Amino acid sequence: LQRAAPMKITRVLTDNGKAFTDRLFGLRKRAATGQHEFDLLCTDLGIEHRLAPPMRPQTNGMVERFNGRIEDVLQSHRFHSGEDLEQTIL
Known part of the structure; x- marks a missing residue:
């Protein structure tokens, strides 16, 4: 995604799954x-x-809804440039 995205990714929010962190609970x-x-x-x-x-x-639900909205936009629009995509996403 870092190579494909026309905009700079500055932060990500993840859950506490093993794929993302070594923090343990319990x-x-x-x-x-x-x-x-x-x-x-x-x-x-x-x-x-x-x-x-x-x-x-x-x-987590809020993040999942936001990701779903981004996915809907990406699947329903054609972008003519990276700038066009960035304007739509931001």
Whole structure:
């Protein structure tokens, strides 16, 4: 996505799944170390990685709805340039 997107990605918000963080919950709570593969990739690309608060399904639902809206726009429009896409998304 970093190579394909015409605009600069500055931050991403993810859930606390194993694919995105090494933070654990339950009896072994700890802060994310920043050494997870996804964190390192974001750091290399200059992207701020934010984690949704645990036990807050409202936040995850909000992100899923927003992603669905972006998907609808991308599937229903033709863009003539990267600038055209950026104006529509932003």
